[in-house]
Amino acid sequence: xxxxxxxxxxEILNSTEIDIDWVYYLDFDNIDxxxxxxxxxxxxxxxxxxxxxVDIIYYSNAMEYLSRNDASLxxxxxxxxxxxYEVANLNSELLASLLASQNLxxxxxxxxxxxELKSLQEEFRKGEEDEDWDWER
Numbered sequence: 425x426x427x428x429x430x431x432x433x434x435e436i437l438n439s440t441e442i443d444i445d446w447v448y449y450l451d452f453d454n455i456d457x458x459x460x461x462x463x464x465x466x467x468x469x470x471x472x473x474x475x476x477x478v479d480i481i482y483y484s485n486a487m488e489y490l491s492r493n494d495a496s497l498x499x500x501x502x503x504x505x506x507x508x509y510e511v512a513n514l515n516s517e518l519l520a521s522l523l524a525s526q527n528l529x530x531x532x533x534x535x536x537x538x539x540e541l542k543s544l545q546e547e548f549r550k551g552e553e554d555e556d557w558d559w560e561r
Contacts, residue, residue, distance in 0.1 A: 429457070429548060433465070436540045442532050449475045457548050462541040469532070476532065478524035486520035494523055 430452045437446045449472050455464050469475050480486050494500045500519035503526055509518070 432544055433461070433541070436537050436544060437465075439540075440535050440537055442535060443528070444469070444475060444532070457545060460542075461545040462536070462538040465541065466536065476525050476529045478521055478528055480517055480520040480524055483516055486516035489520040489524060490516060493527065494519075499523060499526075 433450075433452075434446050437444075450465060450468055454468070455461065480489055490497065490500065497519065500523040501514075503522045504514055504519060507522070
């Protein structure tokens with residue numbers, strides 16, 4: 425994949441409000457422009473072990489996050505329980521980190537720019553056929 429193609433993909437991904445370091449987690453060498461671009465990117469990101477991990481450290485930061493996003497602690501406790509955590513091993517930082525990670529996954533699934541990536545892929549394909557393609561569009 426050409427650098428300009430990578431830049432255009434990252435530009436589209438950065439236009440979302442999803443806070444992920446795209447370049448760190450994507451392997452552009454293993455993206456085939458003949459295959460569904462958005463599916464390949466989704467697969468790479470969801471198969472990444474740490475891509476959606478959010479660490480919230482310090483009690484005050486954790487309590488602030490939880491008070492804004494899960495004041496009753498119901499959602500974060502449910503997540504922790506579903507992951508096999510025992511109550512004795514829970515603390516505010518862990519609960520906030522689990523919830524923030526889940527919220528990032530939800531945001532990713534809800535606002536992934538599939539349509540924009542499909543359009544870009546069509547431009548790439550058209551550009552390969554057209555020698556006068558203007559990559560600076």
